[in-house]
Amino acid sequence: xxxxxxxxxxxxxxxxxxxxxxxxxxxxxxxxxxxxxxxxxxxxxxxxxxxxxxxxxxxxxxxxxxxxxxxxxxxxxxxxxxxxxxxxxxxxxxxxxxxxxxxxxxxxxxxxxxxxxxxxxxxxxxxxxxxxxxxxxxxxxxxxxxxxxxxx
Amino acid sequence: xxxxxxxxxxxxxxxxxxxxxxxxxxxxxxxxxxxxxxxxxxxxxxxxxxxxxxxxxxxxxxxxxxxxxxxxxxxxxxxxxxxxxxxxxxxxxxxxxxxxxxxxxxxxxxxxxxxxxxxxxxxxxxxxxxxxxxxxxxxxxxxxxxxxxxxxxxxxxxxxxxxxxxxxxxxxxxxxxxxxxxxxxxxxxxxxxxxxxxxxxxxxxxxxxxxxxxxxxxxxxxxxxxxxxxxxxxxxxxxxxxxxxxxxxxxxxxxxxxxxxxxxxxxxxxxxxxxxxxxxxxxxxxxxxxxxxxxxxxxxxxxxxxxxxxxxxxxxxxxxxxxxxxxxxxxxxx
Amino acid sequence: xxxxxxxxxxxxxxxxxxxxxxxxxxxxxxxxxxxxxxxxxxxxxxxxxxxxxxxxxxxxxxxxxxxxxxxxxxxxxxxxxxxxxxxxxxxxxxxxxxxxxxxxxxxxxxxxxxxxxxxxxxxxxxxxxxxxxxxxxxxxxxxxxxxxxxxxxxxxxxxxxxxxxxxxxxxxxxxxxxxxxxxxxxxxxxxxxxxxxxxxxxxxxxxxxxxxxxxxxxxxxxxxxxxxxxxxxxxxxxxxxxxxxxxxxxxxxxxxxxxxxxxxxxxxxxxxxxxxxxxxxxxxxxxxxxxxxxxxxxxxxxxxxxxxxxxxxxxxxxxxxxxxxxxxxxxxxxxxxxxxxxxxxxxxxxxxxxxxxxxxxxxxxxxxxxx
Numbered sequence: 001x002x003x004x005x006x007x008x009x010x011x012x013x014x015x016x017x018x019x020x021x022x023x024x025x026x027x028x029x030x031x032x033x034x035x036x037x038x039x040x041x042x043x044x045x046x047x048x049x050x051x052x053x054x055x056x057x058x059x060x061x062x063x064x065x066x067x068x069x070x071x072x073x074x075x076x077x078x079x080x081x082x083x084x085x086x087x088x089x090x091x092x093x094x095x096x097x098x099x100x101x102x103x104x105x106x107x108x109x110x111x112x113x114x115x116x117x118x119x120x121x122x123x124x125x126x127x128x129x130x131x132x133x134x135x136x137x138x139x140x141x142x143x144x145x146x147x148x149x150x151x152x
Numbered sequence: 153x154x155x156x157x158x159x160x161x162x163x164x165x166x167x168x169x170x171x172x173x174x175x176x177x178x179x180x181x182x183x184x185x186x187x188x189x190x191x192x193x194x195x196x197x198x199x200x201x202x203x204x205x206x207x208x209x210x211x212x213x214x215x216x217x218x219x220x221x222x223x224x225x226x227x228x229x230x231x232x233x234x235x236x237x238x239x240x241x242x243x244x245x246x247x248x249x250x251x252x253x254x255x256x257x258x259x260x261x262x263x264x265x266x267x268x269x270x271x272x273x274x275x276x277x278x279x280x281x282x283x284x285x286x287x288x289x290x291x292x293x294x295x296x297x298x299x300x301x302x303x304x305x306x307x308x309x310x311x312x313x314x315x316x317x318x319x320x321x322x323x324x325x326x327x328x329x330x331x332x333x334x335x336x337x338x339x340x341x342x343x344x345x346x347x348x349x350x351x352x353x354x355x356x357x358x359x360x361x362x363x364x365x366x367x368x369x370x371x372x373x374x375x376x377x378x379x380x381x382x383x384x385x386x387x388x389x390x391x392x393x394x395x396x397x398x399x400x401x402x403x404x405x406x407x408x409x410x411x412x413x414x415x416x417x418x419x420x421x422x423x424x425x426x427x428x429x430x431x432x433x434x435x436x437x438x439x440x441x442x443x444x445x446x447x448x449x450x451x452x453x454x455x456x457x458x459x460x461x462x463x464x465x466x467x468x469x470x471x472x473x474x475x476x477x478x479x480x481x482x483x484x485x486x
Numbered sequence: 487x488x489x490x491x492x493x494x495x496x497x498x499x500x501x502x503x504x505x506x507x508x509x510x511x512x513x514x515x516x517x518x519x520x521x522x523x524x525x526x527x528x529x530x531x532x533x534x535x536x537x538x539x540x541x542x543x544x545x546x547x548x549x550x551x552x553x554x555x556x557x558x559x560x561x562x563x564x565x566x567x568x569x570x571x572x573x574x575x576x577x578x579x580x581x582x583x584x585x586x587x588x589x590x591x592x593x594x595x596x597x598x599x600x601x602x603x604x605x606x607x608x609x610x611x612x613x614x615x616x617x618x619x620x621x622x623x624x625x626x627x628x629x630x631x632x633x634x635x636x637x638x639x640x641x642x643x644x645x646x647x648x649x650x651x652x653x654x655x656x657x658x659x660x661x662x663x664x665x666x667x668x669x670x671x672x673x674x675x676x677x678x679x680x681x682x683x684x685x686x687x688x689x690x691x692x693x694x695x696x697x698x699x700x701x702x703x704x705x706x707x708x709x710x711x712x713x714x715x716x717x718x719x720x721x722x723x724x725x726x727x728x729x730x731x732x733x734x735x736x737x738x739x740x741x742x743x744x745x746x747x748x749x750x751x752x753x754x755x756x757x758x759x760x761x762x763x764x765x766x767x768x769x770x771x772x773x774x775x776x777x778x779x780x781x782x783x784x785x786x787x788x789x790x791x792x793x794x795x796x797x798x799x800x801x802x803x804x805x806x807x808x809x810x811x812x813x814x815x816x817x818x819x820x821x822x823x824x825x826x827x828x829x830x831x832x833x834x835x836x837x838x839x840x841x842x843x844x845x846x847x848x849x850x851x852x853x854x855x856x857x
Contacts, residue, residue, distance in 0.1 A: 024576075024791055051703050054793070055802050057817040068804075070791065070819075074703055074717065077724060102706030105827040128533035128856060139541055187620035283501045287523075287838075357614055358686055366509040366612045366842050448680075450687045451614025453839040454523055 001047070001078050009048065010080075014038045020083075025070075027081040035067075035084050036094035042071065042080075043099050049075045053096070056106035058086075058114045060140045065091050065114060086116060095121040113139035160252055164241050168390060175389040176203040178436075179443055186447040213378035218281060221375065225279035230376070230383035232272035237390040239265050243319050244397050247407050247428035251320065258319035259311055262398055263304050266353065269391065270296040273355075273362060276384070277372040288371025291454055292362030296353055298461040303349035305469040309335070309342035309476040310402045319401055326405040328413055336484070338475040343403045345469050350395035351442055352457070354388060358449035361457060396438035400431065404438075407431040494519060498526055505534045509612050509842045512852030516829075516841075523837045528830045536856040543816045548574050548648060548783040551813065555803075556642035558818065559854035561601040562796035564593045567646035572727060573792035573803040574648040577785035583774040586650030587728045588766050592663070593633075593645060595759040599670070600629040601797035601849075602752045602759075609749070609846035610681050613690055618681050625673055628666045632659065648783060650776030663767050667760055677753065691746035695832040695844035698743060705831070706824035709799025710755065711848055714748035716741040721795040733765050748847040784811055798822055798849055822848075822855040 001009070003026045010017055010026075014034055020027035030038055042050040055070035069082040086093060095118040097103040107118045108127040115137040118124055126133060137143055177192065177200065184191025192199035217223055243258035245251040255261060270293055277289020311317060313335060314325040325331075331339050352359035363371035373384050400406060407427035411419045452460065478484075493499055504515040513534035519527040539558060543551040552570045556563040568590055575582060607622030630640040635656045637643040645652050681687050697707065702715040712719040720737040722730040738754040740747035785807040793802045799821030806815040825848050833841050 023789060027789075053706060054708075054800060055791070055804060055817065055819040057804065057819075059806055059815045070802075070804075074719070100706070101701070101704040101831075102824050102827055105823060109823075127531075128536045130533060138538065183616070187617050188624060189620060283499055360614065361839075364614065364839070366614060367839055369507060447615075447617050449615060450610060450681075450684065450690060451839070452686055453690060453837055455837060456686075456689055 001076060006048075006078060006080060009045075010038075010042075013041050013045075023081070025079040025081050027083060029083050029085070032067075032084045032086055032093045035082065036096065036099075039069070039082070039096050039099050042082075049073045050080065051075070051100075053100035053102055053106075056096075056103055056110065058110045058116055058139075060088075060114065060142075062088075062141055064088050065116065067093055067110070067116065069096070090117070091115060092117040092119055094119050097121055113137065115140070164238055164252070167241070168238065168386070171393055172386040172389055173203040173207070175393060175439065176206070176385075178439070179389075179446075182440060182443045183447050186444070207382065210379055210382040215378035215380050216375070218375050220281035222279040222281070225275050226375075227380065229272045229276035229279060230380045230387070232275065233269065233387035234383050236265060236268045236272065237387045237394065240391070240394045244394065245319055245323060245401065245406055246431055247426070250407075250428070254318070254320055257317045259307055259317045259322070259402075262394075263300070263307065266391075266395075267296070267300055269353075269387075272387075273372050276376070280372070280375040282375050284368045284370075285372050285374045288362045288364070288368045288374070291364075291368075292355060292372060294454070295355070295359065295361060295457060298458060299349045299352040299359075299465075302345050302461060302465040302469050303353055305466075305473055306342040306346040306349065307398075307402060308473055309339055309469075312473070312476050312480050313339070315480075319406070323401060323406040323408050326408045326411075328411055330403065330405040330408070330410075332403045335476070336479065338472050338479060339403065341468065341472050342476070343399070345465055345472070346399055346403070347438070347441065348465065349461075350399065351445060352461075354391045354395055354442075356388075356392065356442055357446040358451050359457060360446075360451060361454055364451060366451075392439060392442060393435065396435045396442065397431070399438050400434035404434045405430075406434075497521075503841070509845060510852070511608060511845075511850060514826075514850060514852050514855070518833075518838075518841070520838060523839075525833045525836055525838060525841055528833045528841065530826055530829065532856050534856065535853050537853075539857045540816050540818060543813055545812060547811045548785060548813070551816070552647065553642075553644045555818070556644055557853060558820065558857055559796055559798060559801070559822070559851050560641055561604060561851055562597055562798065562801070562854075563642050564590075564597040564645060565794055565796040566801060567644060568594055569792050569794040569796075569801050569803045571646040571648050572794065573790050573805050574783065574785065576792060577788070577790045577805065577807060578648065578779070578783065580649060580777050580779065582650045582777045584729075584771045585773045586775050586777070588770050589651050589655055589775065590646060591728050591730065591733070592763055592766050592770075593637075593643075593651075595762045596629050596632065596663070598759045598797045599756050600626050600633075602756050603629075605752060605797075605846075605849045606677065606681070609843075609849075610687075612842045612846040613687065615681065615687075618677075621673075621676060621680065625666075625670055628662075628669060632662050632666060635659065635662070647776070649779040650774070652776075654775045655770070660767055660770070663763060667764060667767075670756075670760060674757070682749075682753065688746065690839070690843055691744065691749055691847075692742070693744050693746075694836060694840045695745045695748075695847065696743050697828055697832050701828065701831060702743075705828040707799070707828050708821050708824065709795070709797070709849075710738075710748050710751040711799060711825045711828070713738055713751045713755075714740050714745075714847070715743045719800065721793050721800055725793055727792075727794060729766070730762075733762050735759075735762050745843050745847040752849070782811055784809065785813075793819075796821060798851065798854065799825060818857055820854045820857060822850050822852075823857075826850060826855055 006026050018029045042048050050071040050073050052072040052074050054072050057068050059066045065086040067084045072079050110116050111124055112126045112129045181191050192202035195201045195205045242253040273292045274289045277285040310331050314322045355362045407430050409422040409430050498519050498521045500519050504510040505513040515531040517529045539554050552567050555566040555570050603622040603626040607619035610618035634640050636659050637645040697715050699715045699717050702712045702717045708719045716739055723737045735758045738751050740751050787809040790805045802819030804817040805813050808814040832844050
């Protein structure tokens, strides 16, 4: 499916979704509450079949956080990007690790780096950071570590 | 009598040290040759003194005992390994009429004493209070106990043919040809099984599961350092030497020169080569074979290792014993 | 993390494999639960070589940050650099000279061969055979010498820059690459004789570490790990970049789904890389090796994503730009991170010795996983 067809199809699935212009791939903005439902449909719909989550990350915009999901279909080879705006003070979103198993590790990384709480994640613990880093969010723009941080 | 024993003891210890140095150097040279590199070449002429330098290093290294270890067993285990290796030295005939102890059950003695080796490994693994060591020890226990059967049965093939457990008599029976030539295919099969089984029994690759450095870091001797480690290391090489010496004695005639039936002139010429040279030549050939295995094959997995023994080697050697018995009764050998 | 030492209530033993362990090739830490020799659970603990490269890149300019990326997957350093250069070029919307494109692809493929050679030796060493390591290094050294001559470095080359390559190729380059191809072809049969055909090796690999195609996709496995499960995931074929759409090569797929299939994929992939180099080495176009770019690069506001195929799988660079000289946010999607997440699924129920074989065929590079 090309971008236009995808756009129409996804608008049918989730009328509240908005689309970004001028991006490399079709980019869809979703409310955090709708994300899990849309993701399930994207994965299960036979004409969409987004079975490969190749990138999951988060961006700190100082005022809010944005979760970014890059999806690919191994069957049709079309790509889309899902985005969801999170509140910076208590970021939380439903996990997608039940849909794509790779999200398990990626969400743990985002959890420790940005402090995003993934609701329903089976094993939300520190993955990369050592013990004692719980609660710190080193990838946030506001993070300051007087001892370990080197300013370039 | 006492003086005799002291002299013998000093000789064994001296031989031990010399063999350890030579075999370690040989292993490294063989490895280097197979791996297209040079090997030790800095200490002494052509790197000959490398293993001596290593020994000095190991001697001055601190011998650590881990906190949670059972101190007595931990320190005792390497000595058992050494004692076993030393005891095994006794019945070996190094040259014509050169034997520490010509006992009439030499073969039985060898198979009995070599089984004690597993105790030192189990003891080391248990006493280290380390899970890797324990797993290595358990693997080693399962492995040595199973492969002993095949080793014993393949030794039995030669015992049946000679009708004696005395190593000297077995050598004498090969005066008109070694058993590997006289005994047809069954003895060759027994020889191959013997080599496989003793490689496993001495924990050498591809059967080095007790150490398996990529799985268990260093297996049963993970916690050992310094001289205690060196004793295990030395015992391993001495064991390799001993099993190869036994293999050479049983199948390749020990110190007996290469004789062909009744070709008097040929046999006479062969007799000019000293018997000790024959013995060491054959032994080192077998040692080279075992080293060659180590640097060529990947390691087996524990279940495959036990499958190999119980499903293949043991039935084959049992059947082989039948063949050899039949051959001995009917006199089909030369 | 630390309290998971000892035994579980069911009586299973928990052991730490790593961070210092001969089979983890670096500082990977696996906490495994075993019952006797049978693995019940594998839990990776990462971060022992985490340098927060993503955060570091936020304060580096678009010219500078590429040099850090060589330090991630140091065995595919060229390809990492390549991905970053491509991503910056995508943002700048510049077309690079065709000479630079061809040089880049040749370098990528040489890197891929070198990486697979090292993997081959290291994996055989995991299985207890030391000798292949040295045999692999004999060929790998030749590649490193070629790299050294042109790029001035042997491991972290930093040869790709936005706009092309840093320097023109050395005059000897073509001759030496051809010599290497001759050498490689004369030696590759040794690999099969020494390892592939070995009965012990085959028994250790076949049926070990089963990963179904569905799981491979779901876990985000890419590269030889996915190709061994029959999943087509070669970015060079699916989303071609540079001159990959103009050269003839096959995407290597095996359907065994086990460690042996992953092994065969890498061995066959080396031959495909040789094929690509053979087509390009005599056809390097004349001209500039670098497009003219400004001294200080500024990317327009927006998001740019570039996917490339490294020796380990799909590597992605995601740059979020606010229009400045430094990236606002950068994300590296590393292949090893996703491949490692499948290890638990693969290892359950197999023997401890199999774990080493599986880790070997996943070809883990720890700095690539930790970033």
